[in-house]
Amino acid sequence: ILLQHTPKYIQFHHYGGVSEAESRSNGVAAGVSPQKFIFSPEPSMEDIRRMQADFTDERDWNKFHQPRNLLLAMVGEVGEVAELFQWRGEVAEGLPDWTETEREQLAHELSDVLIYLVELAEKCRVDLPQAVLRKMALNRLKYPSSKVHGSAKKYTEYKD
Numbered sequence: 001i002l003l004q005h006t007p008k009y010i011q012f013h014h015y016g017g018v019s020e021a022e023s024r025s026n027g028v029a030a031g032v033s034p035q036k037f038i039f040s041p042e043p044s045m046e047d048i049r050r051m052q053a054d055f056t057d058e059r060d061w062n063k064f065h066q067p068r069n070l071l072l073a074m075v076g077e078v079g080e081v082a083e084l085f086q087w088r089g090e091v092a093e094g095l096p097d098w099t100e101t102e103r104e105q106l107a108h109e110l111s112d113v114l115i116y117l118v119e120l121a122e123k124c125r126v127d128l129p130q131a132v133l134r135k136m137a138l139n140r141l142k143y144p145s146s147k148v149h150g151s152a153k154k155y156t157e158y159k160d
């Protein structure tokens, strides 16, 4: 019944993720990912902005969702992500030792961070997808790959 009213971008599909069976057979469990991981194309950031705006409007919560509150909520959720990693030591790419429950928990907490980030950007009138493009262009200028290849130094440490 619910799906009937659910826009296509909210319906779940297995797109970018790797199923557990696949991950066990292709070496992700050993900490090496032989196949590229990609995201699903949907929902877009604008989809997420609109879904969260609808969620907030339906509950009459806009009065609470001012920029400063959203910032604090986002930082709180970052803390919840950190909690999942604390005391584990180094965690390899693909999280080979994590259970499905732990992975799902992480997916939830990262989503909370993103949801608040997108709403914070909206309330600050930052067009986030375009801002990311501008910032990445600046990053490429600041860190030309010819100069910094294989080095993690900050740009202030480079003397052209």
Ligand SMILES: Nc1ccn([C@H]2C[C@H](O)[C@@H](COP(=O)(O)OP(=O)(O)OP(=O)(O)O)O2)c(=O)n1
Binding pocket: 061, 064, 080, 111, 112, 115, 116
């Ligand atoms: N005032 C609120 C409360 C919640 N949410 C939405 C955005 C987040 O995605 C999620 C956060 O919900 P909780 O504050 O309940 O946090 P958690 O889901 O992380 O629960 P818990 O803190 O119990 O782990 O719900 C929101 O937009 N505005």
